[in-house]
Amino acid sequence: MMKFLFIVVEMFVVASPCVWATMELHASPSFNVIDYGALGNGQTDDSNAFLKAWKDACNASYGASTLIIPKEKIFMLQPVLFHGPCKPTILHIKIKGTIVAPNNIKDWKFPESTRKAWIRFKRISGLVIRGGGLIDGQGAPWWNSYFNTEINRPTALHFSECDNLFLSRLTHINSPKNHISINRCNGSLITKLHIIAPNESPNTDGIDISQSSNIVIKNSRMETGDDCIAINHGSTFINIIGVFCGPGHGISVGSLGKNGAHHTVEEIYVRNCTFNRTTNGVRIKTWMGGQGYARKITFKDIMLVEATNPLIIDQQYNPYDNVDAVRVSDVKYHNVRGTSSSAHAIKLHCDKTIGCTNIVLKEINITTITGKDTYASCKNVKGVCYSCNPHVSCLSHN
Numbered sequence: 001m002m003k004f005l006f007i008v009v010e011m012f013v014v015a016s017p018c019v020w021a022t023m024e025l026h027a028s029p030s031f032n033v034i035d036y037g038a039l040g041n042g043q044t045d046d047s048n049a050f051l052k053a054w055k056d057a058c059n060a061s062y063g064a065s066t067l068i069i070p071k072e073k074i075f076m077l078q079p080v081l082f083h084g085p086c087k088p089t090i091l092h093i094k095i096k097g098t099i100v101a102p103n104n105i106k107d108w109k110f111p112e113s114t115r116k117a118w119i120r121f122k123r124i125s126g127l128v129i130r131g132g133g134l135i136d137g138q139g140a141p142w143w144n145s146y147f148n149t150e151i152n153r154p155t156a157l158h159f160s161e162c163d164n165l166f167l168s169r170l171t172h173i174n175s176p177k178n179h180i181s182i183n184r185c186n187g188s189l190i191t192k193l194h195i196i197a198p199n200e201s202p203n204t205d206g207i208d209i210s211q212s213s214n215i216v217i218k219n220s221r222m223e224t225g226d227d228c229i230a231i232n233h234g235s236t237f238i239n240i241i242g243v244f245c246g247p248g249h250g251i252s253v254g255s256l257g258k259n260g261a262h263h264t265v266e267e268i269y270v271r272n273c274t275f276n277r278t279t280n281g282v283r284i285k286t287w288m289g290g291q292g293y294a295r296k297i298t299f300k301d302i303m304l305v306e307a308t309n310p311l312i313i314d315q316q317y318n319p320y321d322n323v324d325a326v327r328v329s330d331v332k333y334h335n336v337r338g339t340s341s342s343a344h345a346i347k348l349h350c351d352k353t354i355g356c357t358n359i360v361l362k363e364i365n366i367t368t369i370t371g372k373d374t375y376a377s378c379k380n381v382k383g384v385c386y387s388c389n390p391h392v393s394c395l396s397h398n
């Protein structure tokens with residue numbers, strides 16, 4: 001099964017750029033935001049120019065069209081919504097310059113009453129965003145504001161109902177909240193991103209995924225104040241390959257099942273990822289009283305550098321009988337190596353009624369920074385361990 005999945009992933013990764021390259025051969029008009037009145041001086045609101053250029057790019061009667069955001073300029077944007085569907089099959093956005101948010105909270109002008117996000121893309125299929133530019137969310141005033149808790153800080157870049165999204169070669173810095181959120185999208189390839197926010201900045205996740213399928217995130221670097229990647233409810237076939245995370249909170253499945261919600265996540269594959277001084281490595285977290293499942297999850301070839309909680313399942317402990325929990329099953333950890341900043345390297349903590357089943361650990365070697373032994377703890381876990389340091393006593397051994 002995993003082998004099959006891997007082949008599918010590689011085909012997608014290899015095939016997709018060819019498809020886009022072919023599309024580019026056809027006549028394809030481009031729309032430069034400067035021609036629509038954008039000044040790019042870093043101060044003036046360029047949102048209207050962007051929206052006008054977008055309207056023409058989106059309405060072009062061609063197979064492909066391109067929106068150009070030129071280099072060596074800084075475009076200040078208010079919260080904007082780029083709405084589809086668009087006529088072209090492929091819509092390129094070449095971000096070569098810098099896009100910045102307003103630099104203090106009172107200057108943000110949210111449309112209607114929504115504070116959801118800064119730059120939103122909705123219902124656009126075949127959206128290709130790349131170009132080597134920078135997207136700066138100017139998050140610092142939001143992080144420091146006592147009144148602006150997680151609920152009303154905006155996401156920097158929000159994609160919803162965007163099938164066949166391709167995002168590559170961009171730098172994202174200092175979002176007020178999460179940098180990129182992907183919701184209800186099917187088929188995305190995300191490569192060569194660099195996401196940077198200070199390690200103490202609150203909720204500045206790198207990429208959050210929900211209700212989406214067939215997403216590949218490859219060869220990217222994320223230095224954030226929260227999860228590098230969080231995989232949330234309704235996600236299936238998510239592949240994360242070659243991500244360097246740290247500082248940050250690691251790669252998480254969940255949290256799932258909060259306030260009794262029915263949440264499902266399955267077919268998650270995380271491979272060749274490095275965690276450098278992260279507060280977690282690979283984590284699965286569910287809430288007591290939730291329903292649904294997190295299953296068929298593989299973490300393979302994971303390198304740890306002084307990670308805290310390198311390997312953790314937290315199916316929140318429930319002291320009561322007959323309370324539901326999100327089921328966690330079929331989770332594999334294969335070839336996880338490196339150092340933990342604490343001796344307690346493995347925590348498999350599951351609910352006493354539901355428990356976690358078929359948890360497989362294979363070729364695990366986690367030591368402390370000083371080379372001392374680490375240890376594992378577990379509650380209500382069933383599974384197998386092949387060649388594990390530390391020894392995981394609750395699992396059967398082969």
Ligand SMILES: *[C@@H]1O[C@H](CO)[C@@H](O)[C@H](O)[C@H]1NC(C)=O
Binds near residue numbers: 059061
């Ligand atoms: C879209 O383009 C067509 C011509 O191809 C034009 O008639 C129509 O007004 C345009 N719509 C918008 C919203 O610009």
Ligand SMILES: *[C@@H]1O[C@H](CO)[C@@H](O)[C@H](O)[C@H]1NC(C)=O
Binds near residue numbers: 186213214
């Ligand atoms: C996603 O797209 C693939 C290929 O186009 C399709 O087979 C699949 O049914 C879609 N899945 C969802 C959840 O829309």
Ligand SMILES: *[C@@H]1O[C@H](CO)[C@@H](O)[C@H](O)[C@H]1NC(C)=O
Binds near residue numbers: 219220242243244273
């Ligand atoms: C593993 O990931 C790193 C990025 O962290 C990348 O440079 C390297 O090519 C990847 N190796 C393989 C075998 O995928």
Ligand SMILES: *[C@@H]1O[C@H](CO)[C@@H](O)[C@H](O)[C@H]1NC(C)=O
Binds near residue numbers: 246276305
């Ligand atoms: C880990 O991060 C530290 C800075 O926090 C850096 O000095 C070190 O080179 C990084 N390690 C690796 C393996 O990249």
Ligand SMILES: *[C@@H]1O[C@H](CO)[C@@H](O)[C@H](O)[C@H]1NC(C)=O
Binds near residue numbers: 365389
């Ligand atoms: C585990 O890692 C330590 C430190 O890198 C190393 O000395 C040891 O040989 C490794 N053990 C196995 C079984 O690979």
